[in-house]
Amino acid sequence: MLEVQHLHKVYPNGTVALTDVNFTVNDGEFLVIIGLSGSGKSTLLRCINRLIDPTAGKILWDGVDVTTAPAGELRRIRRQIGMVFQQFNLVKRSSVLTNVLAGRLGYANPYLSLLGIWPPAERERAQRALTRVGIADKAASRADALSGGQQQRVGIARALMQEPKLILADEPVASLDPVLAHSILQYLEQLNREEKITVICSLHFLDLVHRYATRVVALKDGQVVFTGLPQEIDRARFKEIYGEEAIEVRAGMAES
Amino acid sequence: MNSPARGAKLPRALRTILIVIGVLVAYVIAYRGSEVDFPRLIGSLGKGGPLMQDFLTPDLVTREIQPVTLQLALPVPCGSAPEGEVPASGPRLVPGVPCAELRDKFTVEGIDLAPNTELQLRWRLPSDQYFPGPFISTDADGHFSAEFEARPIVATKDGVPSKIEVELLVPVGGPKPSAAVFEVLDAIIVTIFMALVSTTAAVVVAVPLSFLAARNITRRGRAGTAIYYITRTTLSVFRSYEPIILATLFAFWVGFGPFAGAIALAIVTVASLGKLYSEAVENIDPGPMEALTATGANRLQVVLYGVVPQIVPDFLSFTIYHWDINVRISTIIGYVGGGGIGYYLAQMINTSQNNKAGTAIWAIVVVVWAMDFLSAEVRKRLA
Amino acid sequence: MLNALASLFLPGLGQFLAGRRTRGLALFGVIAVMLGLIIWAVTPAVGGAEADITFKGNPANWRWLIVPTLLWLWNIWDAASPRPVLIPVIAALIMFYVMGWQATEIDLEALAKNFDRALIILRPMFRPDFLQPKADRLEAWVELEVPCSPTPPAGANTLVGTSLSLSAGCASVGETLTLTAGGLWPDSDAELVWQSPIGDFFALREPGTTQPVITRTDSTGRLATRFVVPKAIPPGIDPNLPQNQRLYVRQSKVTGGYELSTNGFFVLKGIYETIALALMATTLGTLFAIPISFLAARNLMSANALTLGMYVVVRTLLNIVRSIESLIIAIVFVVIVGLGPFAGMLALALHTIAALAKLYSEVIEGIDPGPIEAIRATGATWLQVARYGVVPQIVPPFTAFTIYRWDINVRASTIIGFVGGGGIGFFLVQWINLGDFRAVSASFIAILVVVMAMDVFSARVRERLI
Ligand SMILES: Nc1ncnc2c1ncn2[C@@H]1O[C@H](COP(=O)(O)OP(=O)(O)OP(=O)(O)O)[C@@H](O)[C@H]1O
Numbered sequence A: 001m002l003e004v005q006h007l008h009k010v011y012p013n014g015t016v017a018l019t020d021v022n023f024t025v026n027d028g029e030f031l032v033i034i035g036l037s038g039s040g041k042s043t044l045l046r047c048i049n050r051l052i053d054p055t056a057g058k059i060l061w062d063g064v065d066v067t068t069a070p071a072g073e074l075r076r077i078r079r080q081i082g083m084v085f086q087q088f089n090l091v092k093r094s095s096v097l098t099n100v101l102a103g104r105l106g107y108a109n110p111y112l113s114l115l116g117i118w119p120p121a122e123r124e125r126a127q128r129a130l131t132r133v134g135i136a137d138k139a140a141s142r143a144d145a146l147s148g149g150q151q152q153r154v155g156i157a158r159a160l161m162q163e164p165k166l167i168l169a170d171e172p173v174a175s176l177d178p179v180l181a182h183s184i185l186q187y188l189e190q191l192n193r194e195e196k197i198t199v200i201c202s203l204h205f206l207d208l209v210h211r212y213a214t215r216v217v218a219l220k221d222g223q224v225v226f227t228g229l230p231q232e233i234d235r236a237r238f239k240e241i242y243g244e245e246a247i248e249v250r251a252g253m254a255e256s
Numbered sequence B: 001m002n003s004p005a006r007g008a009k010l011p012r013a014l015r016t017i018l019i020v021i022g023v024l025v026a027y028v029i030a031y032r033g034s035e036v037d038f039p040r041l042i043g044s045l046g047k048g049g050p051l052m053q054d055f056l057t058p059d060l061v062t063r064e065i066q067p068v069t070l071q072l073a074l075p076v077p078c079g080s081a082p083e084g085e086v087p088a089s090g091p092r093l094v095p096g097v098p099c100a101e102l103r104d105k106f107t108v109e110g111i112d113l114a115p116n117t118e119l120q121l122r123w124r125l126p127s128d129q130y131f132p133g134p135f136i137s138t139d140a141d142g143h144f145s146a147e148f149e150a151r152p153i154v155a156t157k158d159g160v161p162s163k164i165e166v167e168l169l170v171p172v173g174g175p176k177p178s179a180a181v182f183e184v185l186d187a188i189i190v191t192i193f194m195a196l197v198s199t200t201a202a203v204v205v206a207v208p209l210s211f212l213a214a215r216n217i218t219r220r221g222r223a224g225t226a227i228y229y230i231t232r233t234t235l236s237v238f239r240s241y242e243p244i245i246l247a248t249l250f251a252f253w254v255g256f257g258p259f260a261g262a263i264a265l266a267i268v269t270v271a272s273l274g275k276l277y278s279e280a281v282e283n284i285d286p287g288p289m290e291a292l293t294a295t296g297a298n299r300l301q302v303v304l305y306g307v308v309p310q311i312v313p314d315f316l317s318f319t320i321y322h323w324d325i326n327v328r329i330s331t332i333i334g335y336v337g338g339g340g341i342g343y344y345l346a347q348m349i350n351t352s353q354n355n356k357a358g359t360a361i362w363a364i365v366v367v368v369w370a371m372d373f374l375s376a377e378v379r380k381r382l383a
Numbered sequence C: 001m002l003n004a005l006a007s008l009f010l011p012g013l014g015q016f017l018a019g020r021r022t023r024g025l026a027l028f029g030v031i032a033v034m035l036g037l038i039i040w041a042v043t044p045a046v047g048g049a050e051a052d053i054t055f056k057g058n059p060a061n062w063r064w065l066i067v068p069t070l071l072w073l074w075n076i077w078d079a080a081s082p083r084p085v086l087i088p089v090i091a092a093l094i095m096f097y098v099m100g101w102q103a104t105e106i107d108l109e110a111l112a113k114n115f116d117r118a119l120i121i122l123r124p125m126f127r128p129d130f131l132q133p134k135a136d137r138l139e140a141w142v143e144l145e146v147p148c149s150p151t152p153p154a155g156a157n158t159l160v161g162t163s164l165s166l167s168a169g170c171a172s173v174g175e176t177l178t179l180t181a182g183g184l185w186p187d188s189d190a191e192l193v194w195q196s197p198i199g200d201f202f203a204l205r206e207p208g209t210t211q212p213v214i215t216r217t218d219s220t221g222r223l224a225t226r227f228v229v230p231k232a233i234p235p236g237i238d239p240n241l242p243q244n245q246r247l248y249v250r251q252s253k254v255t256g257g258y259e260l261s262t263n264g265f266f267v268l269k270g271i272y273e274t275i276a277l278a279l280m281a282t283t284l285g286t287l288f289a290i291p292i293s294f295l296a297a298r299n300l301m302s303a304n305a306l307t308l309g310m311y312v313v314v315r316t317l318l319n320i321v322r323s324i325e326s327l328i329i330a331i332v333f334v335v336i337v338g339l340g341p342f343a344g345m346l347a348l349a350l351h352t353i354a355a356l357a358k359l360y361s362e363v364i365e366g367i368d369p370g371p372i373e374a375i376r377a378t379g380a381t382w383l384q385v386a387r388y389g390v391v392p393q394i395v396p397p398f399t400a401f402t403i404y405r406w407d408i409n410v411r412a413s414t415i416i417g418f419v420g421g422g423g424i425g426f427f428l429v430q431w432i433n434l435g436d437f438r439a440v441s442a443s444f445i446a447i448l449v450v451v452m453a454m455d456v457f458s459a460r461v462r463e464r465l466i
């Protein structure tokens, strides 16, 4: 269980990105965070695994406060939390396999990993993760030789290597076309349903939200303006979250 | 209404005028400071002629030289001894008359001798002693003609005639590379090695330093910021000095020779590569670092898996580029620090052996050119 | 198999035939270079300047043959079935570095052993000779002859207010003389300084120490001291030839404040020349490089055989000049126009022309034809096309390269004086040779300030332009 309590974030340049954010995520949920660009979604997700240090507030991960965890403890927490990025964040000049293996660094023997030596078991695990996301044949390619959708799948495979209990996905489909968007989200949904991995995902398209979310948190100017079920977001709510001029755009396609 | 616009315009015009005046003043000062004197350049351009000519005719080939004595028997008086035979070709002496009476005057020609050289003609008397004749110099075709007088001393004695003689240095065998070529080859190989060793040593030091001098890696917290600035500043300081300056100091320390130059070169290369590398590190995509941090990897792991793969090609390319530069620099570093082609060049110029200096300069041109080409090719591949 | 056989005869041939051309060529090249190096290393030096390459001509160098042999074997193996390239790379590197280490005569011991010499350099570095405390100075001198001739000078000299006299007007090296002086400042230190026959000054030392001879005057400004006649004649001059030398007595009184020292003045002069000649050389170089760069741009010159020929000639000349360091070019100009900044300026300018013309021509070759076409399509004249289609494309990179070159020229002009080309290097090399490391330190600081300022300036400008 993840509890976010009174979370504040002010960037060093004075930008107030989050103000008193409170919510709870139960195990097994597919929580989607929505909000305008600049509303603080990325900031919030990065605070959860402390890629960004929050200014104030608490984040309790299974009762342990992430915000005050010492370095070693923090790394142990992080390795239980996978993360998927909008820009994939792969090492472009490394092979796909190396990129996936890198997801295992938190578990690996620190010295052997520095030499680039990986036990066969880990290599197999990486291969399985790649099979799982359907690109096992690309293991030896350089990461930048893959298409966007394939790269994002490498990103998911990397997160899978962590055997995560929670996956944070920051606009994982924003740089992909709608068909790919659905296939990526379906992988996440599958992980959520079959492996009971909690997913916290920020999304832009309302139809995707309706399709995948089990619960929604909406941010506006760094504040939570809505928490509830996706069905509760009607036109009025939508205008409230996205502003008066907003028109709903659909990612379209494949929604059966 | 448009007064604010005009108010802004006026100072701008003023500024332009001030800048123009400033630039003019700077040029006047610079003109005087560099003691520009084009009339002198044009007037004494000729002085550079011989030097340039020597440089343009490098000492490349030589032929084995052998002293050869040409002789021609000339009986005085006629009939006192058999007349000398004149060969049909090759370097030879041809007398105007086959024999002479006492006190006769006659001419002797030399054909196919070394062009434009000074020679001394002489008589070899029957007693095997010399009697000096006139000094002559050959023309561009290796020809001369000289006046002789049959003095009593050259008279035939006991049937042995006196001979007209000239000693020549005749090149024998085919052309072969001159000593200068071998000397220059040695020096240029040492120069290339000097560049190689110093570049390598510099890489070993510059790689860790570049991480310390990279904002995105080091600049965290007080200590990190301090380290960042200290490293940066140190690198900039050493980058400000031409290696040749440091080489003179190191020559004082460790003695003249390629080693002094190599140390100086290595130091400046560390500074320069350290900066280039650190910029490569600063320009990396932070995404992978973030992603790896999120998996719970430690700092070292993040650097090794997130940073190193991104920078290796850049590092390689900068290193090769710098080896190229260092070959250039080491061609002159020996000029003061000793060692390599620069030292050779300095020695040759100081002793006015300008043809040999020319050989060295051409070797430099060839090697620098080749390095330039190679490094460009390799870097193209890496990009 | 066939490939392996091919590679057995000629390294790299098998790889080349198999379509792995780069590897084939590289293998051939590396093995050829190795063999060449080994032959070079076992051949004795021709003598002359290079006799000091100690490891040359050593038959032990034959043992390096093992590396190309192994590489040859590896090459056959690789031709049969491709292998990872790591092992041969490491082998080649080891060979090149060890040989390089020897050829460069690396002697880490010398670094440690001669550390005292480093201290000689370093200590004065912390006391740069730039400013000195303002002081009033009093100087008096007397002439004497070393060694004695039949007609020695009087050994006494009276200047305005001061008088010096020696116990003898001549002496041999090592003799002790007595100096008496009057008219100096009372109750203050006085330094004895010797001037050699060629005009160098050095402080007289107490015999057997490095302490300078310093004496004090009494309350009436008189002074009497003994000193040993030093050996002041440089080697190469007959020491038995009587020469006039001078003994100076110098006093100074600190009056507060600071002033430029003599060397400080030269540092300023040198730096001024350095900046000036770099600016002039860059300007001159740019002016010539612009027209030349058009001749060296392939896309403009490939119209017909004549222009193409011109292009090749210009390019070749540029390449030759560019590969000769400006320091070497300066040697020629020093012969032509004599010592001084003008020679250095010309050398830098020539090198600048070659370097900039190449960079410029690459800019011209990289021009985007799109805008030119677009502007031509509007019905613009040739000049208008040049003004609106070409100039905007080339001016920013030209400026950036020029500034970059200016930066390089400032650095180069700090050393062009090493061969007599003017600027700070001219003084610097003399100070290093004389061992005046306080002056060296002052010039280092001056160079640092100028070069760093230039560096920052050029980086700023280029950032804006690109
Ligand atoms: N490193 C930073 N320093 C200062 N301000 C920042 C920084 N990162 C983000 N911000 C600011 O914080 C606010 C929230 O940014 P955040 O990236 O969390 O928004 P977001 O909801 O993820 O937007 P988007 O949908 O565009 O990704 C914005 O106003 C942004 O400008």
Ligand SMILES: [Mg+2]
Pocket: A041, A042, A043, A170, A171
């Ligand atoms: Mg975001």
